[in-house]
Amino acid sequence: MTALLDVSRLAKRFGAVQAVERLDFQVEPGEILGIIGPNGAGKTTAINLISGVIRPDSGRITFAGQDVTGMRPDLLVRRGVVRTFQATTIYQERTVRENVRRGAFTTAYRGFWSTFLGTAGARAAARRAGEAIDELLSWLGLSEVADAEARSLPYGFQKVLGLGIALAARPRLAMLDEPAAGLSHDEANHVAEVVRRINREDVSVIVVDHNMRFISTLCHRIVVLHHGAELATGTPQDVTRDPRVIEAYLGTQH
Amino acid sequence: MMTTRVLAMSASAGVSRARWAWLAAGAVALLVWPLFVNEPFFLHIATLALLYTIGAASLHLVLRIGHLSLGHAAFLGLGGYTSALLTTALSWPFAAAFIASGLVPAVVALIVGPIVLRLRGVYFVLITFTFGEVVRLVFTEWQSLTGGADGIFRIPPPHALLASKRAYYYFALAMAVACVGVVARILASQTGRFIDAIREGERLAQSSGVPILRFKVMVFAIACGLVGLQGSLLAHFITFVAPGAYAFNESLNLLVMNVIGGMGSLTGPLVGAVFLTALPEFLRGWVELQRFLYGVVLIIVMLFVPGGLVELGRRTIALVREPEGRDA
Ligand SMILES: Nc1ncnc2c1ncn2[C@@H]1O[C@H](COP(=O)(O)OP(=O)(O)O)[C@@H](O)[C@H]1O
Ligand SMILES: [Mg+2]
Numbered sequence: 044m045t046a047l048l049d050v051s052r053l054a055k056r057f058g059a060v061q062a063v064e065r066l067d068f069q070v071e072p073g074e075i076l077g078i079i080g081p082n083g084a085g086k087t088t089a090i091n092l093i094s095g096v097i098r099p100d101s102g103r104i105t106f107a108g109q110d111v112t113g114m115r116p117d118l119l120v121r122r123g124v125v126r127t128f129q130a131t132t133i134y135q136e137r138t139v140r141e142n143v144r145r146g147a148f149t150t151a152y153r154g155f156w157s158t159f160l161g162t163a164g165a166r167a168a169a170r171r172a173g174e175a176i177d178e179l180l181s182w183l184g185l186s187e188v189a190d191a192e193a194r195s196l197p198y199g200f201q202k203v204l205g206l207g208i209a210l211a212a213r214p215r216l217a218m219l220d221e222p223a224a225g226l227s228h229d230e231a232n233h234v235a236e237v238v239r240r241i242n243r244e245d246v247s248v249i250v251v252d253h254n255m256r257f258i259s260t261l262c263h264r265i266v267v268l269h270h271g272a273e274l275a276t277g278t279p280q281d282v283t284r285d286p287r288v289i290e291a292y293l294g295t296q297h
Numbered sequence: 298m299m300t301t302r303v304l305a306m307s308a309s310a311g312v313s314r315a316r317w318a319w320l321a322a323g324a325v326a327l328l329v330w331p332l333f334v335n336e337p338f339f340l341h342i343a344t345l346a347l348l349y350t351i352g353a354a355s356l357h358l359v360l361r362i363g364h365l366s367l368g369h370a371a372f373l374g375l376g377g378y379t380s381a382l383l384t385t386a387l388s389w390p391f392a393a394a395f396i397a398s399g400l401v402p403a404v405v406a407l408i409v410g411p412i413v414l415r416l417r418g419v420y421f422v423l424i425t426f427t428f429g430e431v432v433r434l435v436f437t438e439w440q441s442l443t444g445g446a447d448g449i450f451r452i453p454p455p456h457a458l459l460a461s462k463r464a465y466y467y468f469a470l471a472m473a474v475a476c477v478g479v480v481a482r483i484l485a486s487q488t489g490r491f492i493d494a495i496r497e498g499e500r501l502a503q504s505s506g507v508p509i510l511r512f513k514v515m516v517f518a519i520a521c522g523l524v525g526l527q528g529s530l531l532a533h534f535i536t537f538v539a540p541g542a543y544a545f546n547e548s549l550n551l552l553v554m555n556v557i558g559g560m561g562s563l564t565g566p567l568v569g570a571v572f573l574t575a576l577p578e579f580l581r582g583w584v585e586l587q588r589f590l591y592g593v594v595l596i597i598v599m600l601f602v603p604g605g606l607v608e609l610g611r612r613t614i615a616l617v618r619e620p621e622g623r624d625a
Contacts, residue, residue, distance in 0.1 A: 094504065120506030132501050134494065145494040149506040151487060155515060158487040169487060212505055 045108060047072045047247050048093070048124075048216055053102035055088055055271075062088040064271040066102070070216065075238060075248045077258035077279075080268030086251040087129055089268070090218045093249075094126040095119045106216070121149055123215030127222060129251075131201045133208065135194040139185050140176065142193050142204055146211030147172045176211060183207045183237060199230040206234070210241060217241065218249040223257050235261045259283060267291075327470060331463050340462040346574040347466070347473040348531050353554040353566035354480040355523035360560055361484065362513045363496035364414065364421050368429030369524055369551050372402040374436060374543030376525025377532040381449040382442070384533075391455040391533070398529035403522030410514040429548050436540035448539030455533050465534055472530055476523050481563055483519070492516060524551075553591075557598050559605025568606045 046069035053066040063085040070076045078086050091097045093104055095116040104112045106124055134142050144151065151172030152158065157165040180186050183203055188196060193204060202222065209217055219238070223231040238248055238261060252258050258265060259279035267274040267288050275285045282288055331340060356369045376398040383394035413424045436443050443449065454460045459468050483489055494502040495509055503509050532538045550573065558569025580586060602609050 096500075096504075115508075116503050117506045117508045120504065125506075126504055128501075128504075132498065134497050134501070136497070141490075145490060145502065146505045148491060148494075148502075152491065153487075155488055159482060161486070165487070208501065208505060 046070060046105075047074075047107060048249075049103075049105040050089075050093065051103045051105070053089070053092055053104065054100045055085075055092055055097065056100055061271050063092065063099075066268075066271070066273055068266045068273065068276060070247050070249060072247055073242070073245060074264065075242050075250060075262045077262030077265040078249060078251045078268060079253060079255060079258050079265055080274075081253055084253075084268040085271035086253075086268055087220055088271075090126050090220050090249070090251060093218060094124060120212055120214075123213075124218070125209045125212045125214040125216070126218040127205050127209045127220055129220040129224070131198070131205055133193045133201055133204050135192075137193055138190050139193055139196070139204055139207075140180065140189045143176050143180060143185075143207045143211045144172070146208035147176060147213075149212050150175070175213075179207060179211060182240065183210075184233065199226050199233075202226060202230070203234065203237070206237060210246075214246055216247045216249070218251070220251045221253070222250065223252060223254065231257055255283065328467075331466055335463060337462050340466050342575055342578045344462070344466045344469045344534060345531075345578075346571045347469040348527050348534065349551075349554065349570040349574050350473050350567050351476040351527035351530070352524045352551050353558070353570040354477045354563060355520040355527070356551045357555055357560070357563055357566040358480055358483070358492075358516055358520040358523075360555060361489075361492050361496060362414075362516050363499070364513070364517075365552070366425040367422050367545070367548050367552065368425035368427075368432070369521075370543045370545070370547035371429040371432035372406065372521040372524045373528040373531070373547065373551075374432060374538070374540070375402040375405060375521075376528025377538040377543070378436060378443060378449070378528075379525070380529035381452045381532050381538045384453055385449060385451070391453075395455070395526065395529050399522040399526045402525035402528075403518045406518040406521035407514065410517045411510065414510060414513040414517060426545065426548075429543075429545060433540050433544050436543065443540070446540060448537055448542075450537045452532050452536045452538070454536075459533075469530060469534070472526070476526060477563070477567065479519075479523065483516075484563060488512075488516075553595060555605075557595065557605055559602075559607035561604055562607065565605050565607045568610075572606060 048070040050066055050068050053063055054061070055063045066085075066089060068076070068078075078089065080086055088097070092099050095111070095114050095118070098113045102112070103110060106119070106122060109122075111119060111122065111124075134145060137145075151169050153162075153165040153168050158169075177186075177189075180189050183206070185200065185204065185207060188200060193201065196204065202225070206219065206222055209219075222238070223234050226234065235257070238250065242248055250258060250262060259282075262279060264277060265279055265282045266276045267282055267285075269291050274291055275282050275288050277285070331343075334340075352369065352373055356366065359366050359369070379401045380391075380394045380398040383389040383397055384391060389397075409428065413421060413428070416424055436448075437446055454465070455468065459465050484492070491502065491507050491512060494505070495507060495512060499509055554569035554573050555566045556569070557572060558567065559565030576590075580590065598605055602612075604611075
């Protein structure tokens, strides 16, 4: 079986900082891959590179067998690659439902003319997207607050909403940048449940975090990043036992 | 806060019916008054106001994608000159010239859009300002084509039947309804949803797959096409075009219509267009005072009612309806 995502020798430098260096990893179809590393390790940069927000200096990104290196973010979304942001990124002044509807661009939007003329196809697409969103809201646990303004929600709900906007695009690969950062234990568990659930529905997931416990209970495999380079890759058990990882990362944290 | 939301929701059905009633009443009033008041002065102002609703609504579209243009009058001028030249020098029928007067600015917008719409904030303001001045210079300097500073005179009416002020008023009314209707339809459709998404969170919209630049260019081109149509309708109404009419003043005018009326919804530019077209005409006798009042009104609105006249009206209605409910 070929990998869904294949990242090969990826590198990105910002001035004097080598943010990502010779990064290699694969995401298999149906896999939850964790990327862990201390602050400044290059995790967000890796997501930015894969999602097309910034271009790599060198290296290659292959998705579903096709070279997508440097491809525009919106085109990558069309192919099924979505990402969330580390900082809460939502439409503050809109309702929760409207937020998620805006995430469903690729499925709900049928081009300028068909929406302008209100063709049967455009209306059907919008209706189907609306139904799918009600379902999504319900299993994200956001139905109760669907009509509330996003900014009125507690932080934990806002974080889940950010996830909901990404999932509304019906991804094949979802890259989540610290989805549990700042959440309570229960909220983090809820996020983990959401990740497992989309994973059961055949979505591959990259979860970025710096909390080893969260990552290791959720992910099938883990990539440990250190100063932009890959330090170790393996199952949670292997990685947490790796002496280099213990020294470079866990050793300093515990 | 929860209770106000519930109240708002239970009231919304009634509000939308009231809204239709208002719209119907407004439509009847717009159609009927000229039958009783066949006064050229009023018809003239009313026609201008109707035509300016097109330009103001079109600039509203540009504002909705998050860009503040100070060069919109250039596209008004491109439409005006196109229509004027085609109907005079080439004797095209009005209908064909009218279509061209929308297409020419739209095509120019398609060309400059992908360059200028990459710029943000004050850089976009500056580049559109510069673009406006360049276009005005072309109108002035390309004398063989544009008649230089004098412009083009004796532009014929669109049709022999439209030679009277009253007939032109009805024509302008139909055109304004059509053009503003196009804007309203775009904003109410799925396209409008993603236009707002782009303005409120460009990065987030992009990560949902919205092709930001393509959307902006498309909306910008439509807006410039629409204001070009106004340019044509205006040129055939006042029967001449001249570079001075499309200078920075006019771009500012269109912008101020949006600011004074309110930028939150399409109603704002419509109210602003009517207000700012009528006000100077009624203050003709006091030209000095006119500029002064203009400035004062603008400052007051920006300081105290950022939502413009529309918000002012809404507040007043709310105050009249439930004077005690001011804690919200
Ligand atoms: N746009 C940027 N410009 C300059 N430096 C950056 C930029 N983005 C990230 N960096 C730097 O690259 C390094 C990796 O950052 P980042 O990928 O955000 O780490 P992480 O997400 O693992 O905390 C840091 O030293 C950071 O300061
Ligand atoms: Mg980060």
